[in-house]
Amino acid sequence: MAAALTPQYGGARRRLIEELQRKGIRSLTVLKAFDDVPRHEFVPTGLRHRAYEDAPLPIGYGQTISQPWVHAKYLELLDLKGTERVLEIGTGSGFQTALLTKLARHVFSIERLAPLAEQAREALRRCGIDHVIQRVGDGTLGWPEHGPYDAILVGAASPDVPQPLLDQLAAGGQLLIPVGDRDTQQLVRIRRGPEGFERTPLDAMRFVPLIGHHGFAS
Template sequence: MVDPVRLRERMVREQIMARGVTDSSVLVAMKTIPRHLFVEEALAFKAYNDSPLPIGEGQTISQPYIVALMSELLEIEPGMTVLEIGTGSGYQAAVLAQMGADVFTVERIRKLFYTARKRFMDMRMFNVKLKLDDGTMGWPEQAPYDRIIVTAGGPEIPEPLIDQLAESGRMLIPVGETKRNQTLVLIEKKDGKIIRTDKGSCAFVDLVGSHGW
């Protein structure tokens, strides 16, 4: 395998910066986190390609650009609390943690949960906390959250997640009336009001749960 440090630098330069992502903390995190450790060894040589990859259980790790774009749209500042719905491989949570956030991430699939937890332990990322549960219900015990990111697409925005978003908070979630064909939606809570902004089309795995499919 080619030097992963060089592969990450090229990934950031050609896939992320070339498409307009400029947040320096995002770029540094994407250069730092070893993405090849978040996929199966047999797929490690594809880890820095411009595409999503399967991680088992019918789930995927998002393409690098989408991870970078969503991380930038969240406008993370060190010390913020972030709720992530859909841990998956753990890569998105690792990027946010590298940016200085305290990440609370919820995964519904037991195998993915335990695999991601071991990765975080091995990488000594102690600012990531995991929970095995229905992500559409959020993690109310740790609320409110400065930021919420949902990495699966559902038919609507789960009400529990809106309730757990702090005042002046930001939430990103893919929403669509049909599966695998969604719009990335930015939700902002200001003075108790919800402001919705569409950020373009996207395709994510299904958000499954009480407030999902």
């Protein structure tokens, strides 16, 4: 992947990985994904000098690329083995999408905003990633045609967990979603077990709102 080898960003990428380790990220497969995926390709050109800061950055249309630690935490919690079928709600910049391709077998991604979806598609193409299946639509409805999913990641905050996403979770699968109001949310992990859904509250988070039929109104 030629973009990942851009020499000017090599040192900054290594420093970011060291910072993620200092902040508690231990998964070697997640850290390697961060080393393999060039984050600077997923931020606006005017912000590329900040691409490897552990901070969220604006990507246009009122949206952000999440703080790298948040992406790393999501992926470490899922503990993907490389065989999974994964649904991502909120393609955004496409950076997390690219990380997922290093950790799972099949990646499906939904973005509500068509211009962002196209930007992400171009960034993925620049990185040589052409096996993600994308669509523009209401992520709160999921994508039942390709389910069920071993993992579902929601990159925006919802007032509650959308029922269609629960319905599309495979037996033994996991769903990660920030739940709360527009200002304060808590990351929640939901596992689908033989007796039903097990809900575990995790870290406090702050995300843009999840807009859709089962989310917030626009």
